[in-house]
Amino acid sequence: MRNWLLPEYIEDILPADALRIEQLRRRLLDLYHVHGYQLVMPPMLEYMQSLMTGTGHDMELQTFQVVDQLSGRLMGLRADITPQVARIDAHLLNREGVTRLCYAGSVLHTVPSSYTGTREPLQIGAELYGHTGLESDIEIQRLMLQSLSLAGVKDIHLDLGHVAIFRSLVVRGGVSEELESELFKALQSKDIPTIRELSASLETETQKALLLLPELYGGLEVLAKASKCLPAYPEITQAIADLNAIAQQLQGVVDPCFDLAELRGYHYHSGVVFAAYSKGWANAIALGGRYDEVGKSFGRARPATGFSMDLRQILSLMLPPPVPAGILAPHLQDDVLQSTIDALRSKGEIVVVDLPGHESSQSELNCDRALKWVNNGWVVEQI
Secondary structure (H helix, E strand, O other): OOOOOOOOOOOOOOHHHHHHHHHHHHHHHHHHHHOOOEEOOOOOEEEHHHHHOOOOHHHHHOOEEEEOOOOOOEEEEOOOOHHHHHHHHHHHHOOOOOEEEEEEEEOOOOOOOOOOOOOOOEEEEEEEEOOOOHHHHHHHHHHHHHHHHHOOOOOEEEEEEEHHHHHHHHHHOOOOHHHHHHHHHHHHOOOHHHHHHHOOOOOHHHHHHHHHHHHOEEOHHHHHHHHHHOOOOHHHHHHHHHHHHHHHHOOOOOOOEEEOOOOOOOOOOOOEEEEEEEOOOOOOOEEEEEOHHHHHHOOOOOOEEEEEEEHHHHHHHOOOOOOOOEEEEEOOOOHHHHHHHHHHHHOOOOEEEEOOOOOOOHHHHOEEEEEEEOOOOEEEEEO
16 A cells, blocks of 8 residues: 555645745735734634534535544534634624634545545635625625735636525425425526426415526626516515625626525525636635624624635636746855845845755756855856
């Protein structure tokens, strides 16, 4: 057995990509910092009861579980950082006003989200607590779009939805919990024949509305059609008004599309949901939405909205920049040489000291210049 092999969908990040990911992480956290988002670092491991609070059954299936040798309780390796941040807001910070938090760290999934995905995403995101209005949803969406732009992602496409539309249909239509789950699955795949079969026993108005949802995808005309054709329940009317208002606020930033059958995180989110896509990439590259119920699950109701994305995935969308070359320096006990090296490094230059007794090729060291003694001083020359 080859003991250097890693599990499926788990891989090392090698120097060139590791540097790019770290540089992007720093730039994004700096962006969140100047917008007032404070960095938190939740633990990788928590009790399952805490990790699963308010997240639904799907997250439990994605979570690696272990037994704590100290307490005997079941623990989990986090599959999502957002619930942890909600716990920090609800129980540790315990603030009354608006709180803005951000984070960056690894999460672990029992199975990858796609055939080309990883089971160890590097999740980064921002969350805003304590505000119920659309202003906070729009702030988070703008920050997500800025993040993608900062990462150099081109042709960003934004999809918007609202879970209250489907939720109001099943509640007012008297749909059982089991049937709701089946309809949810069919809507995610836009399987109209299955939706028709599942909804056959429901009232005609409810069935027509459910069958219409997969077709409600597109520009602002979708909202006009939804307003005209869906039942005039207060929740649906308000959801459509919210989506219209967001579209107006994002004019000039992005032209959003609307997908009223999009229910990603349905058991987790409570209002507007959104996803960013990029040309040539099938899966969403950033996800977010409102999740007011999670704080309530922790015993302290706090409205919340946020987004997250995977730095590994974002890296695959970026054109690789040229790898910066360094300066090769000899290994000598020379104070002047050391001062020269320190000065170069303080300016951001990479200086690699060529250790004695271990010859390395210039390609391995990635140096295109060298420090040489010329005219009583150390100078940088091209190799």
